[in-house]
Amino acid sequence: MNDFIGASRRRMQDAFEFRQPDRIPLVYHGSPAGLYVHGQKLIDLFNQYPPDNPITFDKLPVLGPEAFEPNGDYHQILTDEWGTAWEYRIYGITGHPKYYPFESWKQGLESYRFPPLPAPGSPEFLEAQRRAAELHPHYFLFNGWVSIFEKLHALRPFDELLMDLASENPDLLAFLDRIVEYWLQAIDYYAALGTDVFVFGDDWGMQKCPLIDPALFRKIYRPRYEKLFDRVKQHGGLIFLHCCGYMGELLDEFLDMGIRGLWPQLNLYDRDDTFLQKCIDHRVAIYIHPDRQRLIPLGTPHEIDDYIHRMADRYHTIGGGAIFYVEIENDAPFENVQALVEAIDRYR
DSSP: OOOOOOHHHHHHHHHHTTSOOSSOOEEEOOOHHHHHHHTHHHHHHHHHSOOSSOOOOOOOOOOOGGGBOTTSOBOEEEEOTTSOEEEESSTTSOOEEEEOSOSSHHHHHHHOOOOOOOOTTSHHHHHHHHHHHHHTTTSOOEEEEEOSSTTHHHHSOHHHHHHHHHTTOHHHHHHHHHHHHHHHHHHHHHHHTTOSEEEEEOOOBBSSSBSSOHHHIIIIIHHHHHHHHHHHHHTTOEEEEEOOSBOTTHHHHHHHHTOOEEEOOGGGGTTOTTHHHHHHHTTOEEEEOOOTTTHHHHSOHHHHHHHHHHHHHHHHHHTSOEEEEEOOOTTSOHHHHHHHHHHHHHHO
16 A cells, blocks of 8 residues: 655645644646736746646647637637536636526426536546546545535526525525535545545625625525535545635634635635634634735735735744635736745745
């Protein structure tokens, strides 16, 4: 049996367990928007300072003439595996649903077919297992993007979803149970790959408050999350929640349900003196995701360096509980990108 544990895997384990990692782990996201705007110099920068997640930067996105209108503006409508057609106006930035795969929750309940998962023993399944087995000794494996809220407003219009939640539309609730069952199967699939961290991607927050009444969340959504979270825990996995917006008291619901990782926009919690202590008390590691509303696109390299220094000092003192996360989009000046990556390497 191979007992080797790579430095990146151990570093990430120690961060989640608050065991004073040798360095704060670093995760890169391969955002095509940033690669398209900054080109080879961004690839070179990333490769100069390797991260602790298994990602490769070796090619730039190339767009054909079909991606542009006659006046030169980028514009595409692309259909995803769920059947939603998305309209994109900025390359690499999430678009907006243009066409939906069904016309009502009732129709979806009766006839919608979810994207197929690789069947156990199939060539696709076995190849995914092989790739995961190669990575597992070296890296903490993150998989998923389990979604029972955002996915619904990708399948039907957002305003319709919110109204049907408020009225507790029975067809919506029945479809919601269908999607929970689908994600239970997906969790089993991720577990079969040796997944360490199961990522949930539901953004429940706006700039200053949650998107839903907490009482309605507790009635409709909490029991369904508990069912999914219990399955992750049965597999021995860690639950990691992406939620950029400010959740307010919904954060307490997720902490109580046992999440072990959180991906917030930290600047939205600066006014909440209890946020950091809550994360420490519940042993919740966070992504240090520097503010992409103002700091990264509009700040100065000095401001970015100062912010990263303060964050690193905070979590070195705590003894873990943080992971630097870097995602570069189309609006970040390269001097700010360079300041960010170099500061993380300097202070982590």
